[in-house]
Amino acid sequence: MPLGWFRVERFRCLSAAELTLGSGVNLFVGPNASGKTSLLEAAFFLGRGRSFRSRSREILIQTGEVEFRLTGESAGGLSPTVLGIRAARGVTELRVGGAAARGFAEMAEHFPVQVIDPDLHKLVEEGPGRRRRFLDWGVFHVEPEFLGTWQRYHAALRQRNSALRQGLEQRALSAWDPELAAAGERLAEQREGYLRRLAGPLQRIGQALLGSEVQLVHVPGWERGRPLLEELAGGVAGDRRYRATQAGPHRGDIGVRLGNRAARGVVSRGQQKLLAASLLLAQLLVLEEERPGRSALLLDDPAAELDEASLERLMSIIRELPVQLWVTSLKPRVAGLPEPDRVFHVEQGRIVAI
Ligand SMILES: Nc1ncnc2c1ncn2[C@@H]1O[C@H](COP(=O)(O)OP(=O)(O)O)[C@@H](O)[C@H]1O
Ligand SMILES: [Mg+2]
Incomplete structure (x- = not known):
């Protein structure tokens, strides 16, 4: 226990x-x-x-x-x-x-440990931060490589952002790109693999709680299908303007869909709660399959x-x-x-x- x-x-x-x-x-x-x-x-x-x-x-x-x-x-x-x-x-x-x-x-x-509290609906309603944390907590517990990938990615991101803040020249900036892109793509793959595992339990729980299909769509944080290295190189001007890297899994999200339409801003507060509860319970179900009784x-x-x-x-x-x-x-x-x-x-x- x-x-x-x-x-x-x-x-x-x-x-x-x-x-x-x-x-x-x-x-x-x-x-x-x-x-x-x-x-x-x-x-x-x-x-x-x-x-x-x-x-x-x-x-x-x-x-x-x-x-x-x-x-x-x-x-x-x-x-x-x-x-x-x-x-x-x-x-x-x-x-x-x-x-x-x-x-x-x-x-x-x-x-x-997972919680269902009065802020539950925010998982669906608010910005991507909560959903990324939800996702990463789930991946962390079932994918042993995830923590290392996450740390590698964020270390490279910190370095690149620091170079951007200091206004360093192109060479200093792009020195981080291969590492950032490799770790970032791996991170996105691990998130995606996890979402595939979550899909079955979520469908079952969504039907039971809301009587409708619940789906999660991965939003990687850069243009889908495009190599991240290319996206980083193409986005340098914007990155310089914002003094921070704009593309990558640190900007990722999950789209929550109920009965084939985006849930955010559409469904009622009550439904948001049930949707969020479905997500959390599906996550626990996957975790229990992997590491029972914890x-x-x-x-x-x-x-x-x-x-x-x-x-x-x-x-x-x-x-x-x-x-x-x-x-x-x-x-x-x-x-x-x-x-x-x-x-x-x-x-x-x-x-x-x-
Ligand atoms: N840092 C703190 N030190 C002492 N008391 C606190 C602190 N923070 C909150 N409280 C008090 O703890 C009490 C219990 O709060 P809470 O756990 O929310 O109660 P419940 O969930 O049973 O309604 C409240 O009266 C609150 O004022
Ligand atoms: Mg209370």
């Missing part, structure tokens, strides 16, 4: 909480402002290195304190591994299995987000996913939710198993 136990210290309103979790459904019940979302936020941070509701890390540290700590035992791998984070102003220390970790990718590998899905007050019929359909899909669930709710009953393994009461930053 993903997390066997989890300890949160000085994170938002949670001074110190320690939980033993069940491998199936964990339900957290409590009134408003009791700390339910904060707990999910802390779990998400352990696997992702960021919050899902705030860009600032400092705001996560309990008022009056100087750091927060998160510790969890991931039991999904071959042997249980303790993951730890200590985050203070400007300092983050990561530990995996007792040793210092180099980066969040190492943590992420042990705890794939992932967790956090559902933040799902009853506030979806009508009862949609919630029941969502839950019937989730029931087939053998992921660990963390569900928050104001009430002890959530429509369609399978029988919880564990129920916790949350009140004024304290979490008690009941």
Whole structure:
């Protein structure tokens, strides 16, 4: 199972909480402002290195304190591994299995975690940033080569952009192009391969949740079919003007289509939520095929987000996913939710198993 136990210290309103979790459904019940979302936020941070509701890390540290700590035992791998984070102003220390970790990718590998929260619809509605992150998180977990490709690409991109900002001559600029183009094309191929794997599960889940076909179309970030090296060479004038490289997978996106038309700006807020939920669930399904029994899905007050019929359909899909669930709710009953393994009461930053 993903997390066997989890300890949160000085994170938002949670001074110190320690939980033993069940491998199936964990339900957290409590009134408003009791700390339910904060707990999910802390779990998400352990696997992702960021919050899902705030860009600032400092705001996560309990008022009056100087750091927060998160510790969890991931039991999904071959042997249980303790993951730890200590985050203070400007300092983050990561530990995996007792040793210092180099980066969040190492943590992420042990705890794939996904969230369905009130911002869910933004995956469909907003700009490409969220969709790229969604895509890359999925590829990262099923394609072992992806992290290396991503790092190679971004290292070359940083160098080329730095040359552009400094207004360096053509030779200094194009020196990066072969590496950038090779890594960029590889990155796009890996994304595309992943989207092919996602297509089947997405179709099934989309039908069940929306009664319509859901499709994802890869947008590579430069003219489809044209070698990236050529595109880079052809775009130098524009790159100089913007002082940044305009073509490549860092500008990539995925088009979300519902029943054969682009969803963005057309479908209702309710449909956006269901579409985004379909994407996330399909992603977890692919991940579970590849590395079973590792992932967790956090559902933040799902009853506030979806009508009862949609919630029941969502839950019937989730029931087939053998992921660990963390569900928050104001009430002890959530429509369609399978029988919880564990129920916790949350009140004024304290979490008690009941
Ligand atoms: N850095 C912080 N330090 C202390 N308390 C905080 C911090 N950030 C938020 N809070 C408080 O935490 C409380 C719980 O919030 P939240 O987890 O969103 O509750 P719930 O999801 O149960 O409604 C809120 O009252 C909020 O003011
Ligand atoms: Mg909340």
